[in-house]
Amino acid sequence: MLRTNETTPSLCSFRTAAEFEGTAGAGVLGAVRHGDRAGPVRWEHGRPVLPLHMVRPGVPEVVEVWEATGPVTTGEHRGLHYAHDGEVLFGAVDLGPSAGCGGAARAAYLAAFDLVDRLGYPHLFRMWNVIEGITAPDADGAEVYTGFCVGRARAFDESPRPMPAATGIGALGGGAGFYFLAHRSRRAVHLENPLQVPAHEYPERYGPRSPSFARATWLEPEPGRDRGVLYVSGTASILDDATVCPGDVVRQCQVTLANIAALIGPENLARHGLPGGWALSDLRRVKVYVKRPGDVPVVTRLCREEFSRRAEVAVFAVDVCRPDLLVEVEGIAP
Numbered sequence: 001m002l003r004t005n006e007t008t009p010s011l012c013s014f015r016t017a018a019e020f021e022g023t024a025g026a027g028v029l030g031a032v033r034h035g036d037r038a039g040p041v042r043w044e045h046g047r048p049v050l051p052l053h054m055v056r057p058g059v060p061e062v063v064e065v066w067e068a069t070g071p072v073t074t075g076e077h078r079g080l081h082y083a084h085d086g087e088v089l090f091g092a093v094d095l096g097p098s099a100g101c102g103g104a105a106r107a108a109y110l111a112a113f114d115l116v117d118r119l120g121y122p123h124l125f126r127m128w129n130v131i132e133g134i135t136a137p138d139a140d141g142a143e144v145y146t147g148f149c150v151g152r153a154r155a156f157d158e159s160p161r162p163m164p165a166a167t168g169i170g171a172l173g174g175g176a177g178f179y180f181l182a183h184r185s186r187r188a189v190h191l192e193n194p195l196q197v198p199a200h201e202y203p204e205r206y207g208p209r210s211p212s213f214a215r216a217t218w219l220e221p222e223p224g225r226d227r228g229v230l231y232v233s234g235t236a237s238i239l240d241d242a243t244v245c246p247g248d249v250v251r252q253c254q255v256t257l258a259n260i261a262a263l264i265g266p267e268n269l270a271r272h273g274l275p276g277g278w279a280l281s282d283l284r285r286v287k288v289y290v291k292r293p294g295d296v297p298v299v300t301r302l303c304r305e306e307f308s309r310r311a312e313v314a315v316f317a318v319d320v321c322r323p324d325l326l327v328e329v330e331g332i333a334p
């Protein structure tokens with residue numbers, strides 16, 4: 001992991017397990033432990049913490065910490081653990097076994113929507129879906145991810161709202177779960193990528209219900225700041241709707257980075273009525289997912305060539321949502 005001391009309004013930082021434990025919850029809204037074992041969402045120092053199985057034994061844990069800017073209120077709601085500070089709401093849930101998790105995904109998404117509505121955090125801006133065996137068949141022979149997408153899409157049908165930036169990624173164990181962030185007052189604008197078909201319009205050959213997410217979400221600046229924050233979804237080597245360069249991890253990584261560059265650049269922001277724009281070197285808090293552990297060194301090298309030395313980059317060797325995708329990248333700008 002590359003580290004930086006810079007603080008940005010994204011409210012996210014990556015910490016080691018020791019750094020996180022040393023905070024004793026101070027300044028923390030919620031956290032996600034990318035460690036060597038999964039578990040149900042739990043309270044640590046009074047904050048919701050989701051333990052994900054994302055690294056093999058001996059590989060250091062990366063704790064993604066969402067920072068609080070005011071007094072924190074916590075609670076549980078229909079299986080979700082949550083915390084909010086008057087500006088941002090963090091929620092997390094585990095769905096149990098990932099095979100056949102569509103029904104659980106639908107129920108938990110509806111619970112999350114109900115929570116943000118009740119507490120008054122209407123601007124959902126980022127979701128992460130973490131699914132063990134994401135490309136494996138479930139009991140019906142359909143892909144686990146397909147079943148998840150059906151349940152999630154039903155929740156959006158039943159409680160319609162804009163789809164935010166998201167990630168849908170594999171895990172080494174622990175079934176399925178998700179976590180999300182919503183804002184009380186700052187407007188969220190959801191972006192699509194000119195090089196890609198919107199995921200929610202993928203043709204049916206990828207599954208009966210397409211994935212419910214936007215390619216990025218821009219959160220408007222706080223008063224007194226001139227730039228918002230852009231949350232970039234998990235992005236892979238897909239042009240239009242098709243996987244490109246199957247089998248070639250170097251080319252897939254290059255296509256992925258070019259997709260992100262097109263998504264976050266000034267032209268695409270202007271297309272969505274937004275000012276400014278970013279380059280790959282502006283990304284911070286980057287997560288890189290690599291399907292084959294042996295590809296980690298080459299992917300890490302290619303990413304470091306493009307990202308700033310000030311970017312925190314965490315690399316996980318886990319499965320990606322299509323069998324032919326070898327790499328996926330997400331991040332936050334600036």
Ligand SMILES: C=C(O[C@@H]1C=C(C(=O)O)C=C[C@H]1O)C(=O)O
Binds near residue numbers: 167169211233234
């Ligand atoms: C890589 C893609 O999709 C992945 C799956 C997502 C989901 O289902 O929430 C979101 C982004 C990616 O992690 C893609 O379709 O381009």
